[in-house]
Amino acid sequence: MNPTRRHIIQIASAGAAGVCGIPVWAEGIVSEIQKGDQLMAAKGDNKQPLKVQDIPIGVKPVMAYAMDPATQKLRDATRMDKLLLLRFDEADLTPEAKSIAVSGVLAFSAICTHQGCEVTEWSKNDKSLLCFCHLSKFNPLQTGSVVKGPASKSLPWIGLASDNEVLVINSGFSAKPGA
Numbered sequence: 001m002n003p004t005r006r007h008i009i010q011i012a013s014a015g016a017a018g019v020c021g022i023p024v025w026a027e028g029i030v031s032e033i034q035k036g037d038q039l040m041a042a043k044g045d046n047k048q049p050l051k052v053q054d055i056p057i058g059v060k061p062v063m064a065y066a067m068d069p070a071t072q073k074l075r076d077a078t079r080m081d082k083l084l085l086l087r088f089d090e091a092d093l094t095p096e097a098k099s100i101a102v103s104g105v106l107a108f109s110a111i112c113t114h115q116g117c118e119v120t121e122w123s124k125n126d127k128s129l130l131c132f133c134h135l136s137k138f139n140p141l142q143t144g145s146v147v148k149g150p151a152s153k154s155l156p157w158i159g160l161a162s163d164n165e166v167l168v169i170n171s172g173f174s175a176k177p178g179a
């Protein structure tokens with residue numbers, strides 16, 4: 001990609017804060033993803049911006065990339081910007097999860113904080129996201145906290161909003177994605 005055309009966000013400061021003191025914009029994170037971006041499935045036949053109802057409740061997460069709505073270009077220059085979308089019944093959301101979700105949909109980095117594999121699976125039994133490489137588990141209802149190591153850092157989340165049911169990015173990553 002031509003670096004002069006890259007819209008790199010240097011997220012400036014943790015000025016705004018969500019509930020429970022969660023930073024909406026964390027300091028020092030470089031990402032192409034911008035507030036207002038739409039989301040596109042990373043695999044499959046759906047070539048439309050993802051809507052709330054495209055994310056099934058309580059099953060395997062949907063892999064996605066952000067997309068610039070003006071140019072329809074995916075923000076996929078780096079795998080660190082790959083996202084996981086999952087949806088819960090809104091009644092099941094914790095206050096922490098509610099603060100970063102829209103209509104029960106939550107978004108996290110898809111890159112494991114242990115050694116950078118993709119977190120692809122959903123463990124129904126303990127409602128956790130699972131990385132198959134070394135079986136780390138993360139709790140999406142506790143903003144990505146580690147349920148089981150070897151990972152020691154939470155899975156970063158990214159805030160969502162919706163525009164006529166179309167999912168849009170509403171914040172930067174809560175922490176640097178990856179290991």
Ligand code: FES
Nearest residue numbers: 112114115131134
């Ligand atoms: S890379 Fe995910 S558990 Fe090791």
